[in-house]
Amino acid sequence: MAFLKTEDYQVQVRQWVTNILTDGGTTLMERAEMAAQEEMESYLANKFDVATIFDPAQPEADRNALVVMYMVDIAVYHLHANITPNDVPEVRQVRYDNAIAWLRKVNKGELSPNLPLPPVEEGEEDEGSVEFQGGSNESVTHRY
Template identity: 50%
Template sequence: MSITLGSMRFLNDNDYKKQIRQWVKNLITYEDEDVLTDAESAAQAEMETYLAGRYDIKKIFDTSQPPGERNHLIVMYMVDIALYHLHSNIQPEDVPELREKRYKEAKDWLKEVAAGLANPILPEVKPEDNPDYTGSIATGGNPKVSERY
């Protein structure tokens, strides 16, 4: 359910400046905007698999949001994931250690969010928008045991 509106991207060039130098970014994208867009789309799809159901991914990844109003953790982790995919596209066996570490941290955070262990401030799915959504409370218990013989 990735949301791409024409050539609109959720991330912008300024989002990368804190994590990678422009000349390195140009190198790993072959200076091709399509390569960058594909990596961003893959990163978004990966994030959506963890966030969908509990959070409103249409609102989270809305490309019409002003850059300052986007969730900063989502932006940071999406950049981390996209950069990991861009590096692994060049030489999968030689991804820089920093990229592997940041990718793992992003995945760990997403897993915590999906499990309800981390609760980022993100727009949640409203029950009226998704009648199958039951909330983020885990239910269950021990199996019923009978003591009758």
């Protein structure tokens, strides 16, 4: 079962365009989605739980809207590049570039999307937590 659903494409791409890009079949669409997911996971895996993010069984309400939107942008870009690599529509190129820019910012920590963090194994410390130790220096008095 795939992470993206047919309805996810309808927000950005007309059905007849999707039919042209996929030649009416599902194989090209599935391959483009897999490539888009792998591309997104390569940016997100070091900070987030990608298995949960891209779990196809999760409820619609739990899927991150930005992840869905950018995954559609990346998949549609790859579909266009498959047909006419030197003539990808400008809007598709811009949306793809925006998706990659967002992923890079998330990877660098410049943005913090509401995505699940990786599970902490028992016995491991959470890398995001910091222990603080309080105290002060010894008191010093100067008598002359």
